[in-house]
Amino acid sequence: MSTLRPEDFRSNASEALRDDVLRGALRKATDLFGSQRGAAVAQMPAWEALRERASAIKAEALATLDVQLERFEERARANGIEVRWARDAAEASEQVAAIAARLGRPTIVKGKSMTTEEIRLNEHLEREGHQPVETDLGEWIVQLAGETPSHIIAPAIHKTKGQIGELFAERLGIPRTEDERELTRAARNALRESFATAELGVTGANFAVAETGSILLIENEGNIRLATSMPRVLVSIVGIEKVIPRLADLQVFLRLLPRSGTGQRLTSYQSLLSGPRAGPDDDGPEEMIVILLDNGRSTLLGDDELRESLACIRCGACLNSCPVYREIGGHAYGSVYAGPIGSVITPGLQGLEKTSDLPFASSLCGACRDVCPVKIDLPRLLSRLRAEAVEGVGASPGLGAPPPRRLERAAFALWSWLAADSGRWRLAIGAARLAQRVGLDSLAPPARAWRTGRELRPLAARSFRDLWRTNGEDRQ
Template sequence: MNQPTSHSDTPSAENLAAHGAVVQQFHPRARVALENPQIRRNFRNAMDGLMSKRRSAFEGWELETLRELGANIRQRALANLPDLLEQLEKNLTDNGVRVHWANDGDEACRIVRKICVARNAKTVIKGKSMVSEEMELNHYLEEQGIEALESDLGEYIVQLAEETPSHIIMPAIHKNTEEISELLHEKTGTERSHDVNYLTASARQQLREKFMNADVGVSGVNFAVAETGTLCLVENEGNGRMTTTVPACHIAVTGIEKVVGTMEDVTGLLALLTRSATGQHITTYFNMISRPRQFNELDGPEEVHLVLVDNGRSTIYQDDELLATLRCIRCGACMNHCPVYTRVGGHVYGTTYPGPIGSILMPHMLGLEATQHMPTASSLCGACGEVCPVKIPIPDLLVRLRRESVDGDSERPSNVRGHGVKRGHLEAAAWLGWRWMHSQPWLYRLGTSVSARFRKLLPRTMGGWTRYRSAPKLAPKTLHQMMAQRSSSVRPSARMPQSSNVAQRGNLS
C-alpha cells in the first residue's frame, strides 16, 4: 500500500440512525446524570485521585520537554504512516504473523470470525481493546454463536452489567465498591463484601478456567513497532499476557495509526502513557509479541494474527489539521481533567470513545449527522489540550468540528462526513442579512436606529442561546446618536480659546 486509502464502505442508514438516536440523547442523559448524586460522587472521587497521581508521577520530570518528544514521535510516525505500515506488515509476515486489513469495523469482525471458524473455535477470551469495542466485536461474535468473555477486570464487570465502558482506561470507573460487590454476587454468586482484594481474587478465580479452555485469545495493541515487527501491550493485571499466550490462537486488533518506527520511540511514549493514564511510573506488565510459538518453545500460541482497522482513520489522515487526532495514545488524561466528562460520565455520550478525545474522533467514524452534539459538549476551557501527553490541540479541533457542522459553504472541501448538518435555512438567511447590513453603512445606520426605537418589540429569547444566557438589551440610542447629540449640546462659547491656554501657562510660569 502506498498510502492509507479512505474506506469505501460507509455506515448503513440503519446504523447511522441507531447511533444518531443515542448521541442525540446527550442533553437528556446529561441532565439525568447531573441529578444523580451517586454518579457524581463516583466520578469526582475517581478523577480527583487520578489527577493527583498524574501530578505526582511527573514530579522531577521536564514535562513539557517530554510532551514535545511524544508529539514529535507520533507526528513523525504519521508523516511516514504508509511506509511504516508496509514495513510492519513485511516484518510481521517474515516473523510468521498473519496480517489482515479491514476498511471498517464490520469487515474486521468478519475477519475475526473467519479465523475462529477455520479453527472451529467456540470460545474467545479477550484482553482490553478499545478497537474491539469500536467494532462491537462481542455482540457480533455472540450472534455467530461464539462466546466472547472479557478478561480485564473492569471490562469483565461492565460485561456482567450488560453495559459499555464509561472510560477508555478504567471501564467500570462509574461504579463504586458496593455496586460492584452486589453485581458480582448477583451474577456469579460471590459473597457481598467491601474487601477489594477478595472481590478481585474471586473474579480472577472465575476467569482462570476461562483462560485455560478458550480456543482463541483477542487483544488490542498499544504500539506496533515497524522496525522489528513487534506488537506491544501495556497492562497491570496479567490478563493480557494470559490472553496472548494460553489460547492456541492469538488475534490482535488495532487501528492503523498505532504504528511507530522503532523500539526507541516506544520508550518515550510509554513513559508518557503510564504516568498520564494511571499515575504509574511503569505498568506491571509490558508484553512484546513478534511471532507465534516456535518448535523449541514451551508456551505461546500456534498462530498469531494482526487485524489493522481503518474505520475512518484514512479520512482523518487526509486533513492536515485534523491529522493531529491520530496522535492519541489512549491514555484518558483529557477525560480525567474535563469538567464536562467528570460530572456526567462516559455513558452520557453514547459512543465508544467519550469525553474530549471522543468528541474529535467519533464524528469521523459515525459522521456529524450522528454526532453533531459531541463537539459542543465542551466548555473549551483548554484543560484537555494542556494535559494531553502528545500535545493534541483538542480545543482547536473542537472549534474546527463546530464550524464544520454549521458551515454552509458547499464549495469549501471537507473530509468530515455530515459537513453543514446543523446549518438551518433561517440561520443562513440571518447571517446573510447580517453580512449585507454591515457592508452598507446607510443600511447599518438605518437598521440600528430602527432596532433601538422599537427595542421593546424585539423577542426576549433567541433560541438555544438564551436558554442559559441573558438576552442582550438594545440601548435607547445608538452610540452614533449619543455622540451627535453630545457634540450639538456643547456651545462654542464654552470652549476655551487656544490663546487663553497660552496666557494661562505664561502666568503660571
C-alpha cells in the same frame, strides 16, 4: 445492551446530569487521575521536550504511514505473525468470527481494547454464537451488567461497589459483599476458569513497531499477559495509526503514557510481542494474527488538519481535564471515544451525519490541549469540525452531510451583516434594547436557554460608546 447513540447526545447528557451517583464517581475519578498526573508530570523536568518528541514521532509515522505499515507487515510476517487487513468494522469482526469458528466455538478471552469496542466485536461474535469474555476487571463488570465502558482507563467508574456487589451476587452466586478485595478475588477466580480453557485470545495494541514487526500492550492487571500467553491462538486488532517507526521510540511513549493516564511512572506490565511461540518448549500462542484496521482512519489521515487526531495514544488525560466530560461522563457521547478526543475522532470515523452535536459539546477551554501528551490541538480540531458541521468548510468528502442548521446560520449571517457597519450595528443595538424593555427578548431561544439556570444581564442603558462620546474623548 444499553448502547447510547451520538445522535442523542443532548438527551444522553441531560440524563447523565440527573445521575448524582455517576457525577460523584466522575468527580472522584477525574480529580484523582488529574492530580496523580499533575504530580507525575511535576517530577519529569523534560515533560515539554518529551511531548514535542512524541508529537514529532507521530507526525513522522503518519506522514509515512504506508511505508511504516508495509515495513511492519514485512517484519511481522518474517517473525511468523499472520498479518491481515480490514477495511472496516464488519471486515475485522468477520475475520475474528471466522477464526473462532475454525477453532470450534472456543472460549474467547479478551484484553481491554478500545479498537474492539469501536468495531463492536463482542456484539458480532455473540450474534455468530460465540461467547467473548472481557477480562479486564472494569470491562468484565461492564460486560456482566450489559453496559458499555464509560472511561478509557476506568471502564466501570460509573458503578459503585454496592452495585458491583449486587451484580456479582446475582451473576456469580457469591455472597453479597462491598469489599473491593473480595470482589476482585471473585473476579480473579471466575476469570481464571476462562483463561484455563480459552483457545482464542483477542486484544488490541498500544503500539505497533515497524522496525521489528512487534506490538506493545500496556496494562496493570495482567489479564492481557494472560490473554496473550495462554490461548492457542492470539488475534490482535490494531488500528493502522498505531504504528511507530522504531523500537527506540517506545521509550518516549512509555515515559508519557502511564504518567498521563494514571500518574504512574510505568504501568505494572508491558508486553512486547513479536510472534507465536518458538516451539513446544515455549509459552505463548501457536498462532499469532494481527489485523490492521482502517475503519475510517484513512479519511482522517487524508485531511491535513484532522490527521493530527490520529496521533492519540488513548491515555485519557483529556477526558479527566475536560470540564464537560467531568459533568456528564463517557456514555453521553454515544461512542467508545468520549471527551474532547472522542468529539473529534467519532465524527472523523463515522462522519458528521449523526455526530454533529459532538464538536459543539465543548466550551473550547483548552484544558485538554494542555495535558495531551502528544500535543494534539484539540480545540482547533473541534473548531474545524464545527465549521464542517455548519458550512462544510473543508468539504472533506468522508465527513458526510451533517443536518442543516438554517435558523442558526441565518442568525449569524444577520449578526455579521449588522456588525459589518457601525451605523447598522447601532440601530440593531437600539432595537435590541427596545425589545428587552418590552420583554420580547425572552422569545429568542438562546435567551430562554440561558435563563434555564442563569439570570441574563441586560444590555446597558448606555453603552461604552455612548459614555465615551459624552465623557471620554474630551478628557486629556
